[in-house]
Amino acid sequence: xxxxxxxxxxxxxxxxxxxxxxxxxxxxxxxxxxxxxxxxxxxxxxxxxxxxxxxxxxxxxxxxxxxxxxxxxxxxxxxxxxxxxxxxxxxxxxxxxxxxxxxxxxxxxxxxxxxxxxxxxxxxxxxxxxxxxxxxxxxxxxxxxxxxxxxxxxxxxxxxxxxxxxxxxxxxxxxxxxxxxxxxxxxxxxxxxxxxxxxxxxxxxxxxxxxxxxx
Amino acid sequence: xxxxxxxxxxxxxxxxxxxxxxxxxxxxxxxxxxxxxxxxxxxxxxxxxxxxxxxxxxxxxxxxxxxxxxxxxxxxxxxxxxxxxxxxxxxxxxxxxxxxxxxxxxxxxxxxxxxxxxxxxxxxxxxxxxxxxxxxxxxxxxxxxxxxxxxxxxxxxxxxxxxxxxxxxxxxxxxxxxxxxxxxxxxxxxxxxxxxxxxxxxxxxxxxxxxxxxxxxxxxx
Numbered sequence: 001x002x003x004x005x006x007x008x009x010x011x012x013x014x015x016x017x018x019x020x021x022x023x024x025x026x027x028x029x030x031x032x033x034x035x036x037x038x039x040x041x042x043x044x045x046x047x048x049x050x051x052x053x054x055x056x057x058x059x060x061x062x063x064x065x066x067x068x069x070x071x072x073x074x075x076x077x078x079x080x081x082x083x084x085x086x087x088x089x090x091x092x093x094x095x096x097x098x099x100x101x102x103x104x105x106x107x108x109x110x111x112x113x114x115x116x117x118x119x120x121x122x123x124x125x126x127x128x129x130x131x132x133x134x135x136x137x138x139x140x141x142x143x144x145x146x147x148x149x150x151x152x153x154x155x156x157x158x159x160x161x162x163x164x165x166x167x168x169x170x171x172x173x174x175x176x177x178x179x180x181x182x183x184x185x186x187x188x189x190x191x192x193x194x195x196x197x198x199x200x201x202x203x204x205x206x207x208x209x210x211x212x213x214x215x
Numbered sequence: 216x217x218x219x220x221x222x223x224x225x226x227x228x229x230x231x232x233x234x235x236x237x238x239x240x241x242x243x244x245x246x247x248x249x250x251x252x253x254x255x256x257x258x259x260x261x262x263x264x265x266x267x268x269x270x271x272x273x274x275x276x277x278x279x280x281x282x283x284x285x286x287x288x289x290x291x292x293x294x295x296x297x298x299x300x301x302x303x304x305x306x307x308x309x310x311x312x313x314x315x316x317x318x319x320x321x322x323x324x325x326x327x328x329x330x331x332x333x334x335x336x337x338x339x340x341x342x343x344x345x346x347x348x349x350x351x352x353x354x355x356x357x358x359x360x361x362x363x364x365x366x367x368x369x370x371x372x373x374x375x376x377x378x379x380x381x382x383x384x385x386x387x388x389x390x391x392x393x394x395x396x397x398x399x400x401x402x403x404x405x406x407x408x409x410x411x412x413x414x415x416x417x418x419x420x421x422x423x424x425x426x427x428x429x430x431x432x433x434x435x436x
Contacts, residue, residue: 053435097229
């Protein structure tokens with residue numbers, strides 16, 4: 001499915017990342033065309049989160065270039081931020097605000113809104129919309145974080161361990177959302193240890209000191 | 216602009232839901248000021264002479280105590296990282312957070328300061344200058360403080376480090392703030408001091424959001 005020639009591509013080449021003294025990975029490359037998904041694998045500490053953060057533009061790679069349609073993302077970080085959703089380990093949920101207020105805030109910051117209540121309904125949290133997030137369980141907070149994906153549009157989804165503390169129902173909801181997203185030309189990069197079924201996804205395995213395979 | 220409003224509203228809502236934050240700052244300010252008559256004795260002349268200095272130094276410390284909540288909670292729960300990936304420029308976001316911080320610390324301090332001035336036998340002639348100087352000076356405390364908090368994010372014992380960084384930068388505000396009401400009490404012009412405070416405010420409005428945003432980006436590297 002990869003189309004390296006395509007200009008409409010999200011690519012990384014010769015990427016190296018260093019955390020302090022430690023070389024996390026080097027010579028990593030990826031290419032994501034519209035509709036593509038990339039599964040990042042590898043043991044703990046192999047740099048899955050580091051790579052996702054670089055893809056989001058949080059920090060710069062030690063070496064190598066990440067580009068969107070051939071233009072380095074570091075050249076226009078604002079445009080890159082406008083097209084991505086990044087969901088990290090932490091849900092970025094404010095416990096004192098209700099589920100609806102939390103989600104409405106993030107869509108307000110993005111300035112684009114697909115409907116907050118609709119998004120809550122899709123992650124089965126609509127009955128809890130008026131609850132302070134303090135009273136939500138860990139899994140429900142994770143769902144609330146993932147509802148951001150559905151509440152405002154973005155073409156690139158970067159998901160770090162999105163299925164942690166999700167039950168099978170919520171995992172199914174997420175996989176459906178990813179499939180819908182890809183069908184409309186969206187791209188997903190996802191780090192996970194869980195065996196997820198993403199048809200036609202590339203896998204990039206980050207072993208310690210980074211050899212890489214793609215297939 | 217909608218991003219500015221969204222963040223400002225959220226921070227204000229959080230501050231009022233967790234009402235303790237505002238109450239703590241005001242209570243600290245009031246208690247610390249009230250300690251002085253006990254410490255130096257009830258002599259009205261002595262208290263009146265140190266009143267402006269006491270009010271300003273305590274307001275500075277109260278503002279310093281509240282600074283950490285500017286970014287700390289958002290840093291801990293991942294919100295700050297997510298905020299930095301929003302299309303709204305980080306500088307605008309810093310400005311929104313400083314505005315919310317001022318509305319929940321500087322403004323309440325300015326409102327309660329005249330009441331506490333009574334306890335210190337503050338000269339009536341100095342009140343207008345005191346209030347004007349606090350209105351101009353306290354936003355500078357929030358703005359300069361934002362740089363300090365952004366630089367010390369995630370550091371161990373950030374509180375001590377923060378005061379070492381920020382308190383020296385507060386000295387100009389302290390000097391001109393106190394001088395404004397002293398001048399008014401002595402029957403001199405307080406306007407030059409207020410203008411200097413306004414200049415400090417204009418400079419920090421223009422520079423602090425950029426400096427703090429740059430420091431925040433460093434924190435995510």
